[in-house]
Amino acid sequence: MRRLFLWLITTLLISTGIHPLSIQAITLTPVSKEFLNFEILDVKINSDFISIKGWAFINDSQHYKNTTDHSIKLEFVSLNHSFTFDATLTNLSMTSSFAAMGYSYCADGVYGASSCNYYYEYVGFEAIVPLDSFVKGQKYNTNVVFYANLSQKYFKTPLYYPITNPIEIMEGDYRFSIISKLNDTSIKIIESPVYARKSPSKTGTIWTYGSNCSTSYLNILYFKMYSVYTKILDRTIAENQTYYRVSAKSDVCVDMRKRIVEGTVLNPVWISGMFVEYSGTPLEISSVLINNNPVITAEDFEYIIGTPINLLDYAKCYDFEDGDISAKIVIESSNFQERVGVYQVTYYVEDKYGYFDRKTINITAIDLYNDPPIINAKDRTILQYSDFDYYLDVSAYDLQDGDITDLLEILNTIDTSNPDDQDLCYQVIDSKGAITIKCIVIHIYNEVILNRRYRFVSKNKLFYDESVPILWLNKVTDLQTMLNNTNLIQSLIIVALN
Incomplete structure (x- = not known):
């Protein structure tokens, strides 16, 4: 009876398109892009949702012929919050782009083969994620999660969408940003052989350069396996693929083919993102509160004792985001009294996000019937x-x-x-x-100092018996020199007699 029940359940699941393994516990294996290939083709954001379009599949694993063979989710992970979102599969085919020349297609039920080609149909996806799914103030990294139902492989890997500038929108007081920095992205070649092309297209002209490596492949240029390019010069999307422009130089011959690595001799050289592994800044979705502190306006003032007073009337507050929030001002501390003196009052206010300001002023209480001493x-x-x-x-x-x-x-x-x-x-x-x-x-x-500056005259002492002030000594010396000069004295006498 139990076996009959299990058989009925299994038959029902298969007839409804649900693989029996999908109800079992699934363990996700983190892998690199070498094993879970993907490309993000478009990302948009508005006040309601974030839209992410692309394609993904597990390489050399199984046929992907319809939407029941596999499923795709996006995983968003922040420090304090994580969630997954089911992506919708789209009718995007990568079969011809990923087919190896000279190989036939694998038979149904053959999994994990590398000597035949697989079908990659319906591997496109679109995820329209409501903006309110993201906790404000958090920073999320994004993973693509792929379920290969037939081969029972369940992988996930970080998403990359290298762009020059962030994609941003203001939603209320929060700025949402989608970032995956092109200028710090490096690519590593993970497929071979891959042609070096002069334009971003799978039919673009193939580079030739220098001497031949063999009579079979001549001097046709191929990317060297696992070589790394640290300077991405340009990026464009064509034929459902992301192409990257790099600069290269000729390297050694491998498998009778002439290989290239990063350099400055050959430019432009283009390669599809489906043949590379990314490193750098993965796709990041963040929201940051754009908020300014409120500002209290209040000045010192004089108060006449006996006059009605409300201390809150002497303070106003404006918040850049909320406008006039004077009604939220409170008196944090005050020693004000109805008597002559100088007192302090401290005002405090918070905006809706807890940003605050405080200000202390002096109040001089005076009595109209009191004169200052x-x-x-x-x-x-x-x-x-x-x-x-x-x-x-x-x-x-x-x-x-x-x-x-x-x-x-x-x-x-x-x-x-x-x-x-x-x-x-x-x-x-x-x-x-x-x-x-x-x-x-x-x-x-x-x-x-005072004695040097002035001459004090005494009636009891004749002037010629008094000491000469120091400041006058130079004049006395000059006069003595003149008196000792006979010629000078005679000339002065003659002038005087005349």
Whole structure:
């Protein structure tokens, strides 16, 4: 009875196009493009979906004759989120492009053969992935997953779509980007023999160069197996294939064929992407929030005690993306009081994404019936190194409080050892918090320098007995020289007599 049930289930699955193995647990094997060949032919993005078109198949595995022989999925993997998406198979044939000359087609039921050709029908695919399938702010790498149902091979490999510039769109405040950088992509030749052609076409002119390698193949040029090209000069799509332009040079003969490797002698040289392995930046789909911090506008202000006040009225906020969000401002901290003084208020705001701004302002609370105090102080002159009394001849008076000299504060000190003009500042605060600051200049002089600059005359000492100031000594020397010059004196006397 159990065998009959299993037979009925198997028959039903086959009749509906479902391979019995498809209901078993499938293990995906990560492979390189050498084993899972693919090309991405087109990628588009709009506000609703991302469209990816191309073809893929497992090489030398089985016939692909209809849509039940295989299936294709795309896998999108980010750091915190992954998902797969079923691609729709399209009627794209790669049979003629991949058929080896001189080989017949494999019989049905022959799997994994390399001495015959397989059919590659319906190997095209299209995946229209809703944009909201991708978690915003994530970066996804893309794999193609291929299920060869007949040969029971299930492979996956990273997708590459080398392009010069990212494909981008703004969706709300997020910029979606599709990236696969052409300028950091390298290609490795994974098929042989492959002609070196002068144009991007499977019928393009084949390169010939230099001496012959054999009488059979002459000097026809072929790509050297596993050679690597690090500089991709151009890229184009034709005949459902991606062609890459490289520069090359002649190398050794292999299997009687003349091979080329990367160089600067031969250009342009084109090769189809179906014969190469990629390295570099795989197809990446990312979304980045484009958002600016909001900006609070608020300025210091004076407040008259007793006047109605709402501190939130003194702050506004504009957000580049959201516009006016002043209603979202909150007071993060405040020490404001209804009394004379200077207070701080800190405003805080967040936009819808948590970007924030904060700003602190000063509020000076004043009383209309309070006059600021007055500091009485004048500039002073003192001798260097002398004792200095900071409060000498300094007082403070307030119209309401009277004498408040005892409330005076010194804001800085002076250095009496330095003969210079120095500022000295005082501050006083009255009973209502009104502040007055006044600065005076302290002139500090040096006695020696002062004596050199001036001559002091004493009534008790005749001038000719006084010492001559140093600054005058040069003049005295000049006068003495003149008096010792007889000729000069005589000429001066003659001039005087005349």
